[in-house]
Amino acid sequence: MTQLSFSGYAPRTWTIGDLVHYLRQMVEADFRLQDLWVKGEVSNLSRPGSGHLYFTLKDADASLRCVMWRSDAARQRYLPRDGETIEAHGHLGVYESAGQVQLYADTLRPTGEGELFQAFLRLKARLEAQGLFDPARKRPLPEWPLRIGIATSPAAAALRDVIHVLRRRFPLAEIILAPTPVQGPEAPAGIVTAVRALNRHALPDVILLVRGGGSLEDLAGFNSEEVALAIAASEAPVVSGIGHETDFTIADFVADVRAPTPSVAAELITPDRLELAEAVSGARVRSQRLFEQSLQARRDALREARLELAAGAPRARMANARQRVDEMQLRALRGSRSQLALRAASVSGLAQTLRAVGPPAVLARGYAVVQQAASGAIVRSAAQVRPGESLDIRVHDGTFPATAGAPKKG
Amino acid sequence: MPKAKAKPPEELTFEQALEELQQVVAGLESGELALEDSLKLFERGQGLADRCSQLLEQAELRLRQLVPDERGGYREEDLEVEE
Numbered sequence: 001m002t003q004l005s006f007s008g009y010a011p012r013t014w015t016i017g018d019l020v021h022y023l024r025q026m027v028e029a030d031f032r033l034q035d036l037w038v039k040g041e042v043s044n045l046s047r048p049g050s051g052h053l054y055f056t057l058k059d060a061d062a063s064l065r066c067v068m069w070r071s072d073a074a075r076q077r078y079l080p081r082d083g084e085t086i087e088a089h090g091h092l093g094v095y096e097s098a099g100q101v102q103l104y105a106d107t108l109r110p111t112g113e114g115e116l117f118q119a120f121l122r123l124k125a126r127l128e129a130q131g132l133f134d135p136a137r138k139r140p141l142p143e144w145p146l147r148i149g150i151a152t153s154p155a156a157a158a159l160r161d162v163i164h165v166l167r168r169r170f171p172l173a174e175i176i177l178a179p180t181p182v183q184g185p186e187a188p189a190g191i192v193t194a195v196r197a198l199n200r201h202a203l204p205d206v207i208l209l210v211r212g213g214g215s216l217e218d219l220a221g222f223n224s225e226e227v228a229l230a231i232a233a234s235e236a237p238v239v240s241g242i243g244h245e246t247d248f249t250i251a252d253f254v255a256d257v258r259a260p261t262p263s264v265a266a267e268l269i270t271p272d273r274l275e276l277a278e279a280v281s282g283a284r285v286r287s288q289r290l291f292e293q294s295l296q297a298r299r300d301a302l303r304e305a306r307l308e309l310a311a312g313a314p315r316a317r318m319a320n321a322r323q324r325v326d327e328m329q330l331r332a333l334r335g336s337r338s339q340l341a342l343r344a345a346s347v348s349g350l351a352q353t354l355r356a357v358g359p360p361a362v363l364a365r366g367y368a369v370v371q372q373a374a375s376g377a378i379v380r381s382a383a384q385v386r387p388g389e390s391l392d393i394r395v396h397d398g399t400f401p402a403t404a405g406a407p408k409k410g
Numbered sequence: 411m412p413k414a415k416a417k418p419p420e421e422l423t424f425e426q427a428l429e430e431l432q433q434v435v436a437g438l439e440s441g442e443l444a445l446e447d448s449l450k451l452f453e454r455g456q457g458l459a460d461r462c463s464q465l466l467e468q469a470e471l472r473l474r475q476l477v478p479d480e481r482g483g484y485r486e487e488d489l490e491v492e493e
Contacts, residue, residue, distance in 0.1 A: 159491065160491060163491055166471050171469035175472070175473055176486065177473070178475070194476075198476070201476060281463075287431075287435050290439060291451075294443070
């Protein structure tokens with residue numbers, strides 16, 4: 001009875017489970033707590049084997065437990081360390097077994113990046129309105145980039161990545177580095193100077209603007225208006241390869257081609273040495289085969305002509321063959337253009353054969369013609385000649401007399 | 411196509427040699443050539459292919475950098491990069 005008040009209200013006795021669960025429902029029902037950014041200093045950061053990230057955000061007055069699941073942690077471009085002031089995005093919940101309110105974070109960024117990002121969006125909108133990102137402005141890349149300008153820091157890993165790729169793919173090229181800082185306050189002016197110097201003094205076929213990954217602040221130099229304008233004004237096409245795949249900078253939007261990383265930028269602009277070598281050896285083999293085919297066609301024609309010639313007596317066939325040559329020449333003339341050369345070649349092969357079997361050529365090879373001096377008749381048989389008879393012997397360059405001896409058995 | 415003014419392959423860039431090599435193959439493919447011409451073309455093609463292979467095998471990426479000079483311009487110098 002003592003618990004009754006005059007108002008008639010008696011507080012209920014909760015179980016812990018019910019109470020904490022109720023608290024959780026209250027928190028989750030408040031939409032303002034389900035999509036929020038919170039700023040604070042990181043402490044007690046730990047990442048056990050599970051891969052989840054646990055930390056506390058605190059300021060002078062209070063602290064808040066935070067957890068980031070492994071899948072979200074893996075997506076972060078930026079992971080904080082103890083003592084850093086950051087902004088975390090996520091939703092509030094209650095971890096019931098500990099009765100603890102905590103932030104389930106899905107995105108982390110260094111303090112100040114929020115404003116930086118807003119400035120980035122404003123500049124992007126302004127340049128876009130000026131038409132700087134217009135696809136019609138984008139220039140095609142050269143097929144053979146023999147002079148490749150590179151604007152980056154000589155110390156950057158990005159430079160070594162690019163050189164590595166170019167050595168492997170297209171060592172025919174020459175690269176010209178225009179050194180520039182790629183982060184910090186001097187970066188924008190340095191990049192502008194580098195792009196201009198390359199255009200004026202190196203006359204490159206293409207310019208690579210590259211830098212390794214970093215925070216939005218690290219990449220700020222590539223998000224400046226002056227860099228955007230310098231890229232737009234470049235005579236040589238500009239290929240950007242800045243940061244990682246997920247990083248987009250103003251320079252990327254203005255560039256003629258945006259590559260996700262420096263290495264990919266180097267790949268995009270060059271033909272591959274192996275493909276080139278294949279093209280060369282393919283052409284070599286093909287021209288060899290084509291030439292051999294045309295030789296074979298001519299050999300076939302010649303062999304055919306020889307067979308026909310051998311079928312008859314040379315002398316009797318000679319006239320026929322000559323006539324045939326004439327006929328073939330006529331036919332060759334009448335024939336289609338593509339057949340013409342082939343036929344002419346077989347004709348000239350035929351003529352060659354004819355010369356080879358004609359009398360002068362036969363004599364030149366060492367044969368002789370023997371005639372009886374008295375009658376001038378050609379000696380075709382040993383029986384024709386009597387011992388002591390005068391003969392004339394004709395070789396290719398003249399005739400000399402001879403006297404027959406006793407006949408021998410053939 | 412073989413021309414009287416054709417340069418010796420050693421004087422051609424890779425790009426020029428490859429392009430002419432492709433023309434040589436197209437010429438041989440047409441099948442309209444006299445034996446002597448196709449022999450010439452074939453030999454030219456082999457020379458061009460040799461030139462291309464040689465350039466590819468011997469090519470070494472050249473590394474240069476722009477260095478400001480005294481007159482406010484730039485000069486090119488060799489670039490040393492530690493791998």
